Amino acid sequence: MTNKELSTLFATIADLLEIKGEVIYKILAYRRASQTLAEHGRAVSDVWKEGKLRDIPGVGQAIAEKIDELLSTGKLNFFEKLKTEVPVTLAEVLAVQDVGPKKASLFWKQLNITTVAELEKAARGGKLRDLPGLGEKSEAKIILGIEAKKRSSGRVPLGVAWPVAQELVKFLRALPGVRVAESAGSLRRMKATIGDLDFLVASDQAEPVMAAFVTHPLVARVLGHGPTKSSVELTNGLQADLRVLPPDRFGTLLQYFTGSKDHNVKLRELALDKGLSLSEHAFTRKNGQEILCANETEVYKVLGLPYIPPEMREDRGELQAAARNGLPRLIDVKDLQSDLHAHTTWSDGKLSVREMTLAARTRGLKCLAITDHSQSLGVANGLTIDRLRAQRREIDAAQADLGAGFSLLQGAEVEIRADGQLDYDDAILEDLDIVVASLHTSLRQERDKITARLLKAIESRHVDIIGHPTGRLLPDREGADLDMDAVLRAAADSGVALEINANPERLDLDDVYARRALELGCLLAINTDAHHSDHFDLAHFGVGTARRAWATADNIINTWPTEKLLHWLDERGHRRVRRPAPIEVAPPAPPPAPLTMPARPVAQPKPKPSTTRAKASKPKPSSSSARPPKSKTKKAR
């Protein structure tokens, strides 16, 4: 069983126990275990083989025994018995807004309702309103909840939620009386997928802000509307919540609603140790006296801690690290010096080499690797060897125009074929400045086979970076079934960098694997996989993922100064990296012309060595994809 399958099973157990009426702390324990199993960087089955299940946070004797039984026999008697006591389909009923364990249990026991379909039929038939504690309004809300559930498709990729959040924050900031407006929640923590949006406002006049929010054109339905809190469903199906408090309470408010829940629980325990109660309003002493915090730094300071960046707030050791003053200095988007994975019209990109280069340079980058697809990826117009050579001439010409301040590399995103062979032969690979190797096809091979395939690529002395290692696409396509620990160890051994693909549809490696990779000593690269100039602006999503993995700039090869990066590529030794030419050879070169928007691939006469690296040419690559986000949302439990 995979970590995710184990996690899902324990979450279902928690749901069924809750409907059954089990004590809340037992339920919370299963939920906690479900979460830590899902977020564990190693395969739980490997941990199990080592007999170290109880080293996993939230896994004690009882849950360890259940995991052991599951992995040994493929079944769990406890769960089988539980399913005879509570219909397993009731867990899905819990996913309907406004239906919790008490109502689910009531529907089941009073009306024999065990599925969402049965619930809808009963609600529409007016059968719910006469149940104790319910009325017509409750019944109507449940119908709305079922309809909302049908519209939504689960969590939304960060890249889909982000622009919506930006628009609403901008709207809130422009309202009269609003001092500060921020988005919080998992979006602020840069989680790869978002369950809902949280907005927080500092203002002395909450009600006009509330009124403006619930009537915004993006709002499809108002779920709740109180004096300091409102909830709405947006036209795209996302739920959005707004809280408003006075400015002198904004620190505790922002901290609280940024989460994560687990981080907050730990924080409040720390507060209690100091005789303080912490809520979104303030710290409160036992005598009722409040300590107000206008910003988050003050909140952490009251607890004797340094500021903890939002991306780290997952209760994954950040509070312990903060307590010993051992928080890493996380990478920042401004640290990025290069992008080592980008496409042009030579394969499936939308802009020319020069256009992409100009876009990268405009954004402050110092180095760009053009990595078009290799030959076998026909659907992406992968480059034949002849075309790769022609592209080299164009890249060299562009480099000559650019002068010393910018390095343009010819690379390739080389397909790792189904048998593990790379899509160009060694001689071609050697002649490239940089090689990104990626899986795009046959992603559903069985674990041993696809792991071996990736290991073969990592062990090739011609590969510098593994692109989007698992091949996942958010929100719905799972990554390949890889033995990730084996992959990460091999990458650490061979010095191959693993990509955090910044496209919000990928964010691959994810935060959990990226953190494990760093623990094992891997190098990482944050690349946009840009197919258009706009895609360079997605880099911050990759940086957010790296920050969630506790990455510092020195762990990431494209934060390195260009000289260091080129030296690293030299050291990897398997291709003819052209160093800046000796000065005496340089003929009176034309002054570095400002790069202008050029036309097509143009064949160019022999390149001259220019200050950065120019190059001869060769082969071609193929394959990959960038697609626009899609998506939906719903209630996340």
Added chain:
DNA sequence: GCCGTTTTCGGCCCGACTGTTTTCAGTCG
């Protein structure tokens, strides 16, 4: 069910909003 340099037993975060409630339960975050 988990966890512990204050505990191997006794804790385990705190508040807003809604609806059907005459004082609070359920749900959510």
